[in-house]
Amino acid sequence: MTFEVRDATPADAAQVTRVHQRSREAYYGDALDRRDAAQDRYPMWLATLTRPGTWCLVAEQDGHVAGFIAAHLADRGSPAELSSLYVDPDRFGSGIGTALHTRFIEVVPSGTAELEVWDGNERAKRFYAVRGWRPTTRTRAGVAGRPFVTWRLDVRRGSRSLNAR
Incomplete structure (x- = not known):
């Protein structure tokens, strides 16, 4: 199946929220706290999609958002932050x-x-490692006793090695 990647708009907030929720359920599994899972994340995504300085794209397939990415591109001297990359679990591997x-x-x-x-x-760790990202020693408290780990990528213009790994 083909998909189109395009700039996200505030009108995508409900579908972005759905993909985010379904993807989190898939990777956290039983570790996902029910209260956390029940939180309404629509206001967060609407704010994200309207916040100046946030770069966000969606992948649309069959008229629905099937995945999205959000980032804060770097100011001089600071790393770009890949804050979100989520794909609907029904479309993993697509x-x-x-x-x-x-x-x-x-x-x-x-x-x-950088990203966390x-x-x-494990799926995300494999995905990023293949694309040249490397875990750092920087962590913060996470879910089910497992931390969030900061990963870093050296982005060099003209380097073909990032997608070849």
């Missing part, structure tokens, strides 16, 4: 995550980029 990640690499300035990955999310 190339949507790779397409969104590739677009991020195309727009991030040279330098470094929950240490229990």
Whole structure:
């Protein structure tokens, strides 16, 4: 199935929220706290999609958002922050995550980029490692006794090695 990657708009907030929720349920599994899962994240995503300085794309398939990415591109000297990359679990392995990640690499300035990955999310750790991201020693408290780990990517313009790994 084909999909289209486009700029996200505030009108996408409900579908972005749905993909976020379904994806979190898939990777946290039984570790997801019911109260946390019940939180209404629509206001958060609406605010994110309307916040100046936030770069966000959606992958649309069959008229629905099937994945999305959000980032804060770097100010001089600071790393770009990949804050969200989520794909609907029904579309894992479809190339949507790779397409969104590739677009991020195309727009991030040279330098470094960072993101956080929950240490229990093996799928995400494999995804990022293959694309050249490396875990750092920086962590913060996470879910079910597993921390969120900061990962870093060295982004060099003209480097073909990022997608070749």
